[in-house]
Amino acid sequence: MIVLDGNSLTLDKVRRIVMDGEKIQIAQKSMEKVIKSRFAVEKIVSTHKITYGINTGFGKFSDVEIDKKDVHALQLHLIRSHACGIGEPFPELVSKTMIVLRLNALLKGYSGVRPLLVERLQYMVNETIHPVIPQQGSLGASGDLAPLSHLALALIGEGEVWQDGKRIPALDSWRSKGLTPIKLKAKEGLALINGTQAMTALGVINWLEAEKLALQSEEIAAMTIEGLHGVMDAFHPAIHEARGYPQQMAVAERMRNILHDSKLTTRQGERRVQDAYSLRCIPQVHGASWQVLDYVKEKLEIELNAATDNPLIFDEGETVISGGNFHGQPIAFAMDFLKVAVAELASISERRIERLVNPQLSDGLPAFLSPQPGLQSGAMIMQYAAASLVSENKTLAHPASVDSIPSSANQEDHVSMGTIGARHAYLIIQNARRVLAIEAICAMQAVEYRGVIKMSTATRLNYEEWRRIVPSIIEDRSFSIDIEKLSLHLYDHKAKESIT
Structure with a gap:
């Protein structure tokens, strides 16, 4: 059971809740704060103290006063009008994460x-009732208004939810549980949708997947090194200590550990003095991506515990301040940075694939790893597919955060586009996973030519695991199926050990 208190949520706790299914409960002290802040809102309503979003309109309508009798209807209209999400829904994991973060x-x-x-939101997490939330339509400032409005729709019995793996009307879900939808009161609609929880939720899932992918990229690269008789001297600790980046040193150490008992690696001068950059610079390149992962983790864990709606209520209602904590710029930058880091893991992987299939670079391997070069094409077009994905990633890696389009009659005149950045990061991760799957397929074929019995203990275990999914290339076949199967396995396969 994980206790939520508004201040101590971590990426690991989110993983345990949304991926492992741990239940949540609410800290008593936090509930007391909720009660006090609610009392402050009711006091504002009763005294008709003009306060944004409680008894005024929204955005450009902030100067329009709302009659006391209409403050509840104001919140309902807010949710319905702002539920303008479009496109395919977010994955259910993201939807669940959004509830936890909100x-x-x-x-x-x-x-x-x-x-x-808040008790109903807790119920939705624990009973696996997750709103169906379209991915597109958020500008990433004023909060993720459109996506979070679809979350709020589920609370009021409108829209759709996933329940027990089925997509059903939200009202049917509440009726099946013997519950009635929430009737929003003053401030509650605004409190639900003013926030960065769409971009941050997807950012969390992105980070968790990117961390796993980064670890797997090292395991796959290690097998490629064996397939190409790579030079181990490049991973000597003295080189990496001389530069001083902790992440670079950590990657080099993991590569040494993975390959420590391999009979397929070489030493400087045995077959060549040094390898190409895609092998020799694995610690430097992968290490730099780990630096980005560390940066993104720091920003996400701040945002997980941030108050991002507007206005915020302090001093038991004596101080109510309109500000801009809903602006997603910190997460927008983080997601754009993550895109570049993961795209580079795919980029260097594709270069290793080229070295495995190119007979001029592969140190004696059959051309394109073909069982019958010329008659059969082998892995030739797998490299094409990897190159295509890497090129697509370059387009997706263009920063979303450098764009801004004014909205609400120029009241909201600068926005982050952070949710677009998070969505593109998600796509880059999927593409990168497929590129790495292609490298793994080619690396397995290469080590078969070199001698599987000579592999390190760690790479041999991976080889045997992955061979159960993708058989050896003894004749040309449709490799699309193999790529997808192994990519799905890498997605589902639990990382052996989180290093964070």
Whole structure:
């Protein structure tokens, strides 16, 4: 059981909740803060103190006063009008993460919602009721308004949810549980949708997948090194200590550990003095990607515990401040940075694939790893496919955060586009995983020519595991199926050990 208190959520705790299915409970002290902030909102309503989003309109309508009798209807209209999400829905894992993050933010006690609402969000997480949320439509400032409105729709019995793996109307879900939809009261609609939880939720899933991918990229690269009789001297600790980057040193150490008992690697001068950069510079390039992962983790874990709605209520209602914590620029930058880091893991992987299939570079391997070069093409077009994915990643890696389009009659005149950045990062990760699957297929074929019995203990275990999914290339076949199967296995396969 993981306790949410608004202040101590971590990436690992999110993983345990959304991927491992751990239940959550709400810290009592945090619930007390929620109650106090709700009392402050009710006091504002009763005294008709003009406060943004409670008794005023939204955005450019912030100067329009709302009559006391209409403050509840204001919130309902807000959710319905802002639920303009379009496109395919986010993966269910992302939807669940959005609920967890929104709940955690509300538990900080600055948002003014009722305990009933936070308890219902807790129920949705624990009972696996997840809103269907379209991916497109957020500008990433003023909060992820459109996506979070679809989350809020589920609470009020509108829209759709996933329940027990089925996509059903939200109202049917509540009825099946013997519950009634939430009727939003003052401030609650705004508190639900003013925030960065769409981009941050997808950012969390991206990071968790990118971490796993980065570890797997080292395991796959190690097998390629064996297939190409790579020179181990490039991983000597003295080289990496001389430069001083901890992540670079860590990658070099892991490569040494993976390959420590291999009979297929070589030493400087045995077959060649030094390898090409895609082998020799694995610690430097992969290490730089790990630096980005560390940066992104830091920003995400701040945002996991951030109050990002507007206005925020302090001093038990004595101080209510309109600000801009909903602006997604920090996460927008982080996602754009993550895109580049993962794209580079795929880029250097594709170069290693080229060395495995190119007879002028592969140190005696059959051309394109073909069982009958000329009659059969072997892995020739797998390299084409990898190159295509890498090229697509270059387009997706263009920073979303450098763009901004004004909205709400120029009241909201600068936005982050952070959700677009997160979505593109997700696509880059999928592409990179397929590139790495292609490298693994080619590396397995290469080590078969070199002698599987000479592999290191660690790479041999991977070889045997992956060979159960992708058989040896003894004749040309449709390799599309193999790539997808191994890519899916890499996605589902739990990383052997998190190093964070």
